[in-house]
Amino acid sequence: MAVDIDVIGARSAIWLLSQLHLLFASFALGAPIFIVLSEYLATPRGVRNWRIRLPLVVVVAVAALLGIMAMHTTVERIVVVMAALLLLSVLFLITPVGDHRYERLARETMKAATIAYSFAAISGGLFAFMLMGPYGDFSDHLAGQFGSIFAIYGLLIVVESVLVYTYWYSWRSLAERKGLHITIGVVMILVGTAMMFLMNGVGSYMLTPGDSPEAASVWGRINNPSWTGLNLHRFIANITFGGFMVALFAAFMHLTTKNEEDRPFYDWMGYIGNFIGVGTLMVLPLAGYIYAKELFEYDATISTFLMADKLSSFFVMQGVLVSLLFLGANYYMWQSIQRVEGGARFLGYMRPILTAMVVAAVIWITPQTFLPDLTTDAPAGIDPASIIITERLAFIGLMMAKALAVTGIIIFTFLTYMIYRRAVSTGTIRWGHIAPQAQYTLIFIPAVAVYLMALMGAIRELARQDWHVYLQIRDTTPYWFTPTLGHTSVMAGLSTLVFFAFMTFIFWISFKLGRAD
Amino acid sequence: MGTPNEEEHGTGRMNSGLWQRVGRLLRGPLGYSLVLLAIVWLVFPLMPEDTGLRFGEGYQVFFSVMIVAGGLFIALVGLGPIRKPRSDLGILASIVLVFVAPVALLVAASNAYLQYDVPKAQDDSGVVLTPVERGEELFWTELGCFACHAIDGRGGTRAPDMTGLSTRAGTRVANVSAEDYVRDHIVQGKDYPFTVPGYADIMPPFGERLSDEDLEALVEFLLSLE
Numbered sequence: 001m002a003v004d005i006d007v008i009g010a011r012s013a014i015w016l017l018s019q020l021h022l023l024f025a026s027f028a029l030g031a032p033i034f035i036v037l038s039e040y041l042a043t044p045r046g047v048r049n050w051r052i053r054l055p056l057v058v059v060v061a062v063a064a065l066l067g068i069m070a071m072h073t074t075v076e077r078i079v080v081v082m083a084a085l086l087l088l089s090v091l092f093l094i095t096p097v098g099d100h101r102y103e104r105l106a107r108e109t110m111k112a113a114t115i116a117y118s119f120a121a122i123s124g125g126l127f128a129f130m131l132m133g134p135y136g137d138f139s140d141h142l143a144g145q146f147g148s149i150f151a152i153y154g155l156l157i158v159v160e161s162v163l164v165y166t167y168w169y170s171w172r173s174l175a176e177r178k179g180l181h182i183t184i185g186v187v188m189i190l191v192g193t194a195m196m197f198l199m200n201g202v203g204s205y206m207l208t209p210g211d212s213p214e215a216a217s218v219w220g221r222i223n224n225p226s227w228t229g230l231n232l233h234r235f236i237a238n239i240t241f242g243g244f245m246v247a248l249f250a251a252f253m254h255l256t257t258k259n260e261e262d263r264p265f266y267d268w269m270g271y272i273g274n275f276i277g278v279g280t281l282m283v284l285p286l287a288g289y290i291y292a293k294e295l296f297e298y299d300a301t302i303s304t305f306l307m308a309d310k311l312s313s314f315f316v317m318q319g320v321l322v323s324l325l326f327l328g329a330n331y332y333m334w335q336s337i338q339r340v341e342g343g344a345r346f347l348g349y350m351r352p353i354l355t356a357m358v359v360a361a362v363i364w365i366t367p368q369t370f371l372p373d374l375t376t377d378a379p380a381g382i383d384p385a386s387i388i389i390t391e392r393l394a395f396i397g398l399m400m401a402k403a404l405a406v407t408g409i410i411i412f413t414f415l416t417y418m419i420y421r422r423a424v425s426t427g428t429i430r431w432g433h434i435a436p437q438a439q440y441t442l443i444f445i446p447a448v449a450v451y452l453m454a455l456m457g458a459i460r461e462l463a464r465q466d467w468h469v470y471l472q473i474r475d476t477t478p479y480w481f482t483p484t485l486g487h488t489s490v491m492a493g494l495s496t497l498v499f500f501a502f503m504t505f506i507f508w509i510s511f512k513l514g515r516a517d
Numbered sequence: 518m519g520t521p522n523e524e525e526h527g528t529g530r531m532n533s534g535l536w537q538r539v540g541r542l543l544r545g546p547l548g549y550s551l552v553l554l555a556i557v558w559l560v561f562p563l564m565p566e567d568t569g570l571r572f573g574e575g576y577q578v579f580f581s582v583m584i585v586a587g588g589l590f591i592a593l594v595g596l597g598p599i600r601k602p603r604s605d606l607g608i609l610a611s612i613v614l615v616f617v618a619p620v621a622l623l624v625a626a627s628n629a630y631l632q633y634d635v636p637k638a639q640d641d642s643g644v645v646l647t648p649v650e651r652g653e654e655l656f657w658t659e660l661g662c663f664a665c666h667a668i669d670g671r672g673g674t675r676a677p678d679m680t681g682l683s684t685r686a687g688t689r690v691a692n693v694s695a696e697d698y699v700r701d702h703i704v705q706g707k708d709y710p711f712t713v714p715g716y717a718d719i720m721p722p723f724g725e726r727l728s729d730e731d732l733e734a735l736v737e738f739l740l741s742l743e
Binding site: 448 | 573720
């Protein structure tokens with residue numbers, strides 16, 4: 001290795017920077033999706049509706065046309081058409097509610113997202129510089145394979161920056177021309193998503209480069225076997241993440257505000273953020289299965305490495321984390337029911353439902369063995385039989401049981417939401433009248449979500465084993481090996497806390513110091 | 518001071534209040550947790566070993582941790598509104614604590630899990646391996662064959678166990694020698710025309726990943742397994 005980094009080593013330094021970049025970028029890309037949607041919902045009911053919708057329809061149609069032209073197979077074109085139809089149907093079905101709170105939610109979140117965008121750019125630049133030093137040969141390889149893509153990506157960064165700042169700074173001046181402002185927002189989302197898809201192409205290429213990447217075209221390398229799965233998973237996860245971050249911000253403001261009039265608004269904002277987070281979280285396991293299936297079909301040994309070998313214990317922790325997310329979100333919903341007049345009469349269902357979810361979570365995280373991989377022996381003094389599940393009970397450790405448990409958790413979450421809807425339909429919501437522990441739950445959930453993102457990101461990268469590009473370029477640096485779960489957890493924890501520190505700074509500078517000025 | 522009778526009544530009321538409180542606790546999450554812990558530690562070990570239904574001690578500890586954590590969670594959800602700290606500093610500290618504590622617990626839990634060894638730098642220059650030793654090295658490290666194939670019970674179960682391969686490789690495909698069968702199967706993977714019954718056709722082709730020497734070493738190692 002030509003250059004190393006003292007104290008923590010080159011791999012850990014790059015790990016931390018790339019993870020921070022991903023977290024900021026996820027927020028900066030995920031939050032605008034519902035920021036723009038919120039702005040749309042806030043527009044007066046029925047007033048100049050078509051002047052708002054028509055530009056959006058044109059933008060979606062143009063994007064779909066470009067997508068169809070870029071795709072190679074009929075199936076891919078059908079997927080693009082279906083996605084466009086889905087977006088159009090959303091545009092036609094969702095009508096503005098004329099609630100001014102959505103406008104405030106959109107504005108306040110965008111204020112934080114704009115600063116997060118700057119942090120994403122800074123951490124991305126640092127990550128790229130850092131990669132060029134210790135991993136110079138590998139950087140050269142990527143530049144050779146994706147030179148034109150990096151050029152387009154650079155151009156898109158400029159375009160996206162212009163759009164982000166135009167969208168933010170034109171909020172007041174375009175207050176009377178909402179159609180134009182929302183259209184700028186939609187274009188900003190589309191460009192941001194295109195940027196993410198391009199880099200997903202590079203990232204997924206490193207794991208599934210195909211049989212002969214040297215002979216493939218640049219598009220062939222981007223459109224590699226796991227690109228679609230990764231795109232789908234990250235797109236949904238970004239919205240989930242954005243929702244939870246909005247909830248974090250709302251809880252932070254709810255707990256710290258001195259203005260009693262603000263409290264109902266931040267209570268409502270936290271509820272909306274959590275609702276978006278949980279709503280999209282429910283479909284994430286399905287997106288995860290689609291991605292995993294692509295990896296399995298590409299090379300079954302990757303799946304074995306993930307689920308049965310060195311990364312199996314990482315997936316036990318993943319089960320713990322996703323379970324905590326669902327339990328936290330459901331607990332928050334039960335707290336929300338209590339702020340509805342007469343909602344207390346539904347509380348009898350709370351403990352049985354949460355208990356059933358805990359049981360499902362335990363089934364999910366029960367491993368087939370506590371051994372960390374396929375070759376490690378049981379530690380001295382421990383009988384191997386005591387840490388390996390018996391053959392007759394092995395079904396608890398199999399995918400079928402896990403999938404059923406996850407499905408159960410999702411169904412119970414849906415049931416909780418149905419009970420909430422029922423409570424709301426029979427009583428008035430008293431925004432602001434919620435127990436403080438509900439706000440603390442909205443802080444707990446993002447802590448788990450950020451840690452989960454860091455862990456899952458590590459799993460995806462470590463799936464390459466000792467290869468920079470799987471089966472193409474071997475990692476010959478001193479850090480070629482798969483780190484332990486312990487080391488990975490320290491890196492994930494560190495990323496989570498550094499990110500939290502930066503987000504606290506963003507909230508403080510935007511809404512405390514900024515407001516005082 | 519009350520009369521002895523009144524004191525007796527007072528003590529009796531206190532006792533009955535205490536018992537009522539204990540009774541309420543036992544009817545709640547604490548009671549259920551205790552019952553479940555009793556099942557894990559008293560009933561599980563009674564299961565005859567040949568039924569295959571007995572969880573090992575590692576799982577008993579795991580389930581106990583889950584029961585305690587689950588019980589605490591269910592007890593927590595029944596709590597009424599808690600009090601928020603009064604000072605700004607207290608509120609900020611509580612926010613930081615709620616964010617940092619779960620992260621710290623997750624890091625601690627991950628480090629408590631059994632870990633595999635990571636390789637240490639070693640000077641292996643000048644060491645010459647025999648073909649069988651080189652094949653064994655390929656199987657257990659570089660190629661990661663063990664992820665799907667086991668030897669003597671160690672390794673994955675997605676693909677056939679390699680134990681005793683030398684005795685059956687020559688009988689798999691008519692008119693194909695054991696060496697050719699093993700070599701071609703490694704090179705072609707799932708494209709090889711024969712798949713062992715009962716297993717999915719998922720083996721990647723390793724032909725382009727192996728030099729001629731390493732391929733022969735791996736074949737020699739696999740055919741040395743009895």
